Amino acid sequence: MEKPDLKNYTLAQLTETLATMGLPAYRAKQVFAWIYRPGMPNFARMTDLSLPIRGELEERYQISWLAPVRRELSEDGTCKYAFRLADGNVIESVLIPEEDRNTLCLSSQVGCAMGCRFCLTATMGFVRNLTPAEMVNQVCTVAEELHAKGQAVNNLVFMGMGEPLANFDQLATAIAILTNNYGLAFSSRRITVSTCGLIPRIIELGEKTRVNLAVSLHAADDDKRNQLMPVNRTYPIADLLNALREFPLPPRRRIMIEYIMINGLNDADTDAELLARKLHGISCKINLLPCNETSAMGYGPSPMARIERFQQILRNHGYTALLRTSRGADISAACGQLAAQTPSGCPSE
Numbered sequence: 001m002e003k004p005d006l007k008n009y010t011l012a013q014l015t016e017t018l019a020t021m022g023l024p025a026y027r028a029k030q031v032f033a034w035i036y037r038p039g040m041p042n043f044a045r046m047t048d049l050s051l052p053i054r055g056e057l058e059e060r061y062q063i064s065w066l067a068p069v070r071r072e073l074s075e076d077g078t079c080k081y082a083f084r085l086a087d088g089n090v091i092e093s094v095l096i097p098e099e100d101r102n103t104l105c106l107s108s109q110v111g112c113a114m115g116c117r118f119c120l121t122a123t124m125g126f127v128r129n130l131t132p133a134e135m136v137n138q139v140c141t142v143a144e145e146l147h148a149k150g151q152a153v154n155n156l157v158f159m160g161m162g163e164p165l166a167n168f169d170q171l172a173t174a175i176a177i178l179t180n181n182y183g184l185a186f187s188s189r190r191i192t193v194s195t196c197g198l199i200p201r202i203i204e205l206g207e208k209t210r211v212n213l214a215v216s217l218h219a220a221d222d223d224k225r226n227q228l229m230p231v232n233r234t235y236p237i238a239d240l241l242n243a244l245r246e247f248p249l250p251p252r253r254r255i256m257i258e259y260i261m262i263n264g265l266n267d268a269d270t271d272a273e274l275l276a277r278k279l280h281g282i283s284c285k286i287n288l289l290p291c292n293e294t295s296a297m298g299y300g301p302s303p304m305a306r307i308e309r310f311q312q313i314l315r316n317h318g319y320t321a322l323l324r325t326s327r328g329a330d331i332s333a334a335c336g337q338l339a340a341q342t343p344s345g346c347p348s349e
C-alpha cells in the first residue's frame with residue numbers, strides 16, 4: 001500500500017497523525033516547517049529530529065513532489081507548467097509575472113464537470129478532483145524555481161483547470177496548508193478562489209476561510225447565462241447575487257465579478273445597463289476580459305471599442321470596472337484555454 005503523503009495534512013491533522021507515533025505537537029510543527037522550507041523536502045534533512053524518529057517517519061510516510069513535464073514560455077513572460085500526476089493525469093498551472101508581483105494560477109481538478117460553452121477545459125469532461133497535496137505542490141514547485149532566482153510566488157488564484165468549489169473539502173485543506181505560518185505562510189488576502197457560482201459552497205467558503213472570492217458571471221440575464229453556463233439552471237442569477245450580497249467580506253475587500261466579453265452576445269449597452277442594475281448593493285469590482293477564441297465553439301472577443309464603451313457604462317454607474325488584458329494566449333495559457341493533452345501526448349523532460 002502507498003504510504004500516506006504528509007503534504008495532504010494541515011498542521012492540525014499532522015499533529016494528530018504524528019501523535020499516533022507518540023510525537024508531541026512541537027515535533028509536528030518542526031516536521032511541517034521542514035516540509036515547506038525551500039529545497040526538496042525529505043526526512044534526511046530534518047536535522048532537529050533524532051535519527052530514529054526520522055527513520056520511523058520515513059518508514060511510515062512519504063512527502064510528495066511534482067516535477068514539471070513541460071514548461072512553455074509566452075512572449076509576455078507568462079509561463080505554463082504541465083505536471084504529470086502519480087496516476088498519469090496531467091494538469092496545468094500558469095505563472096503570470098507582473099511588475100510588482102508573481103501570480104500563480106492553480107488547477108483544482110483534472111478536467112471540469114461544469115460544461116461552460118466557451119471554455120476549453122470543459123471539453124475534457126470531468127476526470128477527478130485534485131488532492132490537497134496536488135494543489136499545494138503546484139505552488140511548491142513553482143516557488144522553488146522562483147526561489148532559485150531570488151523571487152517568490154506572491155499571489156495565488158484558483159483559476160486554472162476545474163471548479164474549485166466542486167472540490168470543496170480538499171480545497172479548504174489546501175488553503176489551510178498554504179496559509180499556515182509554519183509553512184508557506186500565504187496571507188488569505190493573497191489567495192483568490194474563482195467559481196462559476198455554486199451557491200452553497202460560496203456560503204461555506206465565506207464561513208470557513210478568509211480568501212478572496214471571484215465569480216464568473218459572464219451574463220446579466222438568465223437566458224444568456226443559461227446558454228453559456230449550464231450551472232445557471234441550478235443556481236440562477238438572482239439567487240447567486242443574493243448569496244454575494246450576504247457573503248461575509250472582510251473589511252476593505254470586494255468580490256471580483258468576472259465578465260468575458262463575447263462578440264455580439266453579451267456586450268451590448270443594454271447588457272452593461274442590466275449588469276449595473278443587478279450588481280446593485282454588492283461590494284464588487286468588475287473584471288472585463290475579451291473572450292479568448294477556443295477553436296470550434298464559435299465565440300469570439302468583442303472589439304476593443306465595444307469593451308471600452310461597456311466599461312464606461314459601468315463606470316458611469318459608479319462601479320470599478322477593469323479591463324483585464326489576456327496573458328499567455330500564444331501558449332494556450334490564457335483563461336479558458338487550459339486543457340492538458342493526454343499523458344501520452346505529453347513529452348517527458
Ligand code: SAH
Nearest residue numbers: 118119159163194195196216291292335336
Ligand atoms: N471554474 C472556476 C475557475 C476557473 S477560472 C470559474 O468558473 O470561475 C477560469 C476563468 O476563465 C473563468 O472566469 C472562466 O469563465 C474564464 N474563461 C473560460 N473560458 C474563457 C474564454 N474562452 N475566454 C476568456 N475567459 C474564459
